[in-house]
Amino acid sequence: MRKKLMIILGAALIAGCGTTGEPEQSGAPVEDRDAKRIDGTQVKPVTADDQMGAVLAAVKQGVLAKRSVFFDYDSYVIKDEFKSLVEAHAKFLVANPKVKMLIQGNADERGSREYNLALGQKRAEAVRKALALLGAREEQLEAVSLGEEKPACTEATEDCWGKNRRVEIVYTAK
Numbered sequence: 001m002r003k004k005l006m007i008i009l010g011a012a013l014i015a016g017c018g019t020t021g022e023p024e025q026s027g028a029p030v031e032d033r034d035a036k037r038i039d040g041t042q043v044k045p046v047t048a049d050d051q052m053g054a055v056l057a058a059v060k061q062g063v064l065a066k067r068s069v070f071f072d073y074d075s076y077v078i079k080d081e082f083k084s085l086v087e088a089h090a091k092f093l094v095a096n097p098k099v100k101m102l103i104q105g106n107a108d109e110r111g112s113r114e115y116n117l118a119l120g121q122k123r124a125e126a127v128r129k130a131l132a133l134l135g136a137r138e139e140q141l142e143a144v145s146l147g148e149e150k151p152a153c154t155e156a157t158e159d160c161w162g163k164n165r166r167v168e169i170v171y172t173a174k
Helices: 002-016 048-058 080-095 113-133 158-164
Strands: 036-038 041-043 068-070 099-106 141-147 166-173
Touching: 068 080, 080 099, 080 113, 099 113, 113 141, 113 166
Parallel strands: 099 141
Antiparallel strands: 036 041, 068 166, 099 166
């Protein structure tokens, strides 16, 4: 009985997915807005790509040019010295809701690969949560861990390890 019911439901599902055969409606005509003259001046409309390029160019200047947040050994707590940097990036995201950010958590080479991946994720999540609390929208933020796979420095020194315990902020336009 159950088998017959499944066959009947499957057939009903397939039948319900058919098309009606009606012709597709055509849309409204599109106005040509490539270039126009206003008061004798040639004006070209700004595209979304042009605007996003200008927005992303802004992050290459001032405090937004700094995109690394460093952490203490075996920690994922944002240091006080980097809180203003995180706040500046949050304000930028709030002002530019179409901009997206990839937050990459990193760790030094000490510890197992699995531990470093988990620690990198916790660091990325700490920055993501701070940005969200400061007003950035969740859909603008993505936190990933690179663990120890993308070191900024490869020497086996405390100074070098300190450079690898970081989160990198990467802006993307989508």
